Amino acid sequence: MPNSAKRRKPIRGRPRDKDADARILKTALRLVERTGFRSVSMEAIAAEAHVARTTIYRRWPNKATVIMDAFLAEVGPGIAFPELPSALESLRIQMKLLARAFRGRPGLLIRSLLAEAQFDPELKRAFRERWIMKRRAAAQVVIKAGILAGELPAATDPDVLLDALYGGLYYRLLMGTGSLSDAYVEAVWRTVLRSSRLKGELGRPMGSVKR
Amino acid sequence: MPNSAKRRKPIRGRPRDKDADARILKTALRLVERTGFRSVSMEAIAAEAHVARTTIYRRWPNKATVIMDAFLAEVGPGIAFPELPSALESLRIQMKLLARAFRGRPGLLIRSLLAEAQFDPELKRAFRERWIMKRRAAAQVVIKAGILAGELPAATDPDVLLDALYGGLYYRLLMGTGSLSDAYVEAVWRTVLRSSRLKGELGRPMGSVKR
Amino acid sequence: MPNSAKRRKPIRGRPRDKDADARILKTALRLVERTGFRSVSMEAIAAEAHVARTTIYRRWPNKATVIMDAFLAEVGPGIAFPELPSALESLRIQMKLLARAFRGRPGLLIRSLLAEAQFDPELKRAFRERWIMKRRAAAQVVIKAGILAGELPAATDPDVLLDALYGGLYYRLLMGTGSLSDAYVEAVWRTVLRSSRLKGELGRPMGSVKR
Amino acid sequence: MPNSAKRRKPIRGRPRDKDADARILKTALRLVERTGFRSVSMEAIAAEAHVARTTIYRRWPNKATVIMDAFLAEVGPGIAFPELPSALESLRIQMKLLARAFRGRPGLLIRSLLAEAQFDPELKRAFRERWIMKRRAAAQVVIKAGILAGELPAATDPDVLLDALYGGLYYRLLMGTGSLSDAYVEAVWRTVLRSSRLKGELGRPMGSVKR
DNA sequence: ACCTAAGCGAGACGGTACGTCTGGTCTTGGC
DNA sequence: GCCAAGACCAGACGTACCGTCTCGCTTAGGT
Structure with a gap:
């Protein structure tokens, strides 16, 4: 549930990169499995998902939420x-x-x-x-x-x-x-x-x- | 379960401050209750127990263990x-x-x-x-x-x-x-x-x- | 000295919003005076001038130049x-x-x-x-x-x-x-x-x- | 003028690493000269002076002050x-x-x-x-x-x-x-x-x- | 009356640096 | 030998801007 839910009418503006979402979640899972929840950092997820750190923060408020979404997905x-x-x-x-x-x-x-x-x-x-x-x-x-x-x-x-x-x-x-x-x-x-x-x-x- | 077990023979030197133990554990409990486990820092415990941070680390390996002991006590x-x-x-x-x-x-x-x-x-x-x-x-x-x-x-x-x-x-x-x-x-x-x-x-x- | 100079023949297309220029410069001045050069952000100017950030960048290369023009005006x-x-x-x-x-x-x-x-x-x-x-x-x-x-x-x-x-x-x-x-x-x-x-x-x- | 001035009586505690001071200032100068004031970052100074970033912040409140001291020195x-x-x-x-x-x-x-x-x-x-x-x-x-x-x-x-x-x-x-x-x-x-x-x-x- | 192209608002994006916080280690001098 | 004090390394955090980019809507002038 990336933050998008809040934006009811994203009528205009550059469209969100949908692939990035999946890439981030997948990376998050991979990293959690590899190194454990605690030692996963936003930086690491961003790097491995080929995404700017800010982009993740733009969609999820913190690490826990990212992993929560990854889990549910x-x-x-x-x-x-x-x-x-x-x-x-x-x-x-x-x-x-x-x-x-x-x-x-x-x-x-x-x-x-x-x-x-x-x-x-x-x-x-x-x-x-x-x-x-x-x-x-x-x-x-x-x-x-x-x-x-x-x-x-x-x-x-x-x-x-x-x-x-x-x-x-x-x-x-x-x-x-x-x-x-x-x-x-x-x-x-x-x-x-x-x-x-x-x-x-x-x-x-x-x-x-x-x- | 402070580390004391390890010191078999404290033959000489300044004696261990026995009160400190209890003070630390009591402070830890107080702080956990007041602000939650996460936001309790060793620094804060040390300060409020009037003890140096190193003293806590000398007796317990990390925050969780301190609080564990506090809990059990x-x-x-x-x-x-x-x-x-x-x-x-x-x-x-x-x-x-x-x-x-x-x-x-x-x-x-x-x-x-x-x-x-x-x-x-x-x-x-x-x-x-x-x-x-x-x-x-x-x-x-x-x-x-x-x-x-x-x-x-x-x-x-x-x-x-x-x-x-x-x-x-x-x-x-x-x-x-x-x-x-x-x-x-x-x-x-x-x-x-x-x-x-x-x-x-x-x-x-x-x-x-x-x- | 907005970039307009570069566009030789704006033969067709939506005409440039002339008011925007003045609005931007005026806003820039107001903000600089209110909060200082450093803390003025393009975002803030855009918002207060009721203009998209991109519009400013379309006309000036950066903040300093905007304010320079505002100053000269x-x-x-x-x-x-x-x-x-x-x-x-x-x-x-x-x-x-x-x-x-x-x-x-x-x-x-x-x-x-x-x-x-x-x-x-x-x-x-x-x-x-x-x-x-x-x-x-x-x-x-x-x-x-x-x-x-x-x-x-x-x-x-x-x-x-x-x-x-x-x-x-x-x-x-x-x-x-x-x-x-x-x-x-x-x-x-x-x-x-x-x-x-x-x-x-x-x-x-x-x-x-x-x- | 590192912050030390404020601590009147640093009677005890690990002594400040005096060399680090000089190393930081020298590095700061070198970097300013090499890349200009703006593009020097605390991170870069820390790295090149072989010092933790926090150590610099412990002594100076911000980049400008570091460079000011470097200049005066x-x-x-x-x-x-x-x-x-x-x-x-x-x-x-x-x-x-x-x-x-x-x-x-x-x-x-x-x-x-x-x-x-x-x-x-x-x-x-x-x-x-x-x-x-x-x-x-x-x-x-x-x-x-x-x-x-x-x-x-x-x-x-x-x-x-x-x-x-x-x-x-x-x-x-x-x-x-x-x-x-x-x-x-x-x-x-x-x-x-x-x-x-x-x-x-x-x-x-x-x-x-x-x- | 349409076509078409530029101007525009909106906003996502990559990137950089910031200053803060905490954990845990290390080093001194005093008791 | 324990202690208080505190400097140190390390590294993540979340924030703030910057300047770029992509859209799709709007607005005329040309036809």
Whole structure:
């Protein structure tokens, strides 16, 4: 989201160099991966993207925002909830997608951005709204569908359920206390959404937790 | 954990100024609270603790470590698991204690340290070992007692259970997506440890949770 | 002297906005007076003259030249040598006019331009030719008339005499070492052109002054 | 005049690197001569003096002051009034020394500093007090001695006389309207201090000014 | 009534230097 | 041997201008 969003009517004037945008974001990602968020400097990005430093500042207010955009451009459309007959199944699969992303470059970026956000309220807001809430909103839809479909108890609090499911992933991402494997996702899933909840009809091996 | 450990025999010479340590840590806390982790500089700490900057560097390798020590000195002994007949009850109460701490100064410090740790492997290790793992170890003991007492299914994976319980708290602390109230703790509790489970009647078939 | 001179045949096309020129020069003067030469930016001039920055650059090569033109437009015709029976009297009166100008806005402009010219050979040339030499040429005529009329010794070197007379004014303008009052002009006058001289009785032995 | 003057008692602490001072000033001069005042940057000075940029800023507030000090260090003691039996002769000789300096590197520096001073009141004050007034004060002493010795009329106003004598030199230095040769100095001398003034007794062809 | 070319407003761009800030190291003299 | 004081190196920061460049609109005169 380069600053362009603010200019509603860029009617005249030299047109913005669109390529530069992509070049900058790509360079930013490359550098973060290569040397880490902290040691990436605007100067370095500018140099490697063949762009003047001022040009970057003209479009983004600071390094964090650049990398935030780079991150969203990379993973934005990647981790969605697949459309499946079973809402729960959709959730479970998406969790694995997310875990996989956490294991790769996006994981590094999320860690960095979330960390940086703790020192930069503006970035925090942006991260929350443009990454976290986007996904949560989609998840809420899925959960509500699951409730309607009887896959989840009517009393389920989506917010709390999401925290319980995803909290652990972020926790491990940040603390490094354990792997982010698919197996871990399954374990969380079993722990939080026990078959009981699934109304027993497919819970066989897990023991039926009827309600 | 000032470097003092290294000096085995301070046989001669000017004795170390013991007060300085406490003064520095107290000042560090005060400043973090007042202006935030980032904008606290060693210079500022030194000035306000009436100590030379070099003295701080002689005892701690960098700012993060100073604040880490300051944090531990403040909250270290504060948030423990109360000894109660019921292991689960002990867990629940401790969660509320932690939530309360998150709402106050310790919350700010944990956020800052955890964030900074993302850019500093050494700090990350220290934070994990001196804060996270200490608490988890204690929690594991409680959980195992709970299992023995039949309050929790035998197949319970303590790691996963802890992630599910506490993950949400850290998640909210960092994201700011929701309150950290006692009510929230209760909601998490209900979601993850449903009463059904507390009765143990269906814990059996869950199988072992890897990782 | 806007660049217009270069365009020989503006046969067709949108006609040049004549008002803009005056508006720009007037704005430039206003801004220099208000904030000083250095802190005036092309941007500011453009904005306050309701003109695009490019328009200014289309007509003048740089800030200094704009202000040079503004200066000449303002004071160009103002400080001339009055036509009087006595050449010396004409000189003396003009010196006072100049001193008066030095005390006001033109003084500020001359200081700025002369200063800037030290870093910009092109401007230096322009300043010398369009301001300094114009006035000196006129002065030379007056002096030669004075010689012919017997008011000045035949051997008088006009260049040196002018430097001696006007040098002090510029000196004080730039150094701020003293007032630029009429009284000062009189003092210079008495010092350099003592009555003795005006009577010619000891002009003889001076010989020709080289250079 | 590096900032050191302000620190009355630098009792303790790492001692200032004295060599660095000289290295910086020498480098500054070299660069001014090589590329001109304007295009010298702090960065360049720092690099070529093998010093951190911050070190320069710690000692001088800005580029102009550095170069001012460099200038004074170079020419400060160079252009003095020789002690001679005749005050006038001393003046005349010093004028020639100054003219010679104007023709060389000091001339370039004076031009630059005087120009820059027009945009920087602080520098202006410094230039006036540390260069101009120093010399004027010495000159005043000489002139007064000249008056006492009867070489100059009792009514001579030293300030005005100095302006008339030196004004032309500065004028030419800044305007580039003529040479700064010794011959020019002689011409100014003859014009301003005509034999008439010398009480007429030795006016022939200017010849010997015995006292 | 169109065509066409120059003037213009708007604004993005590359570039340069600025002066500030902080981190972390090093060097002295005093206690 | 510890300490206070403070100079030092290093390097990123974000800002301010400069002068250039590209657009697309406007405005006539030529046809």
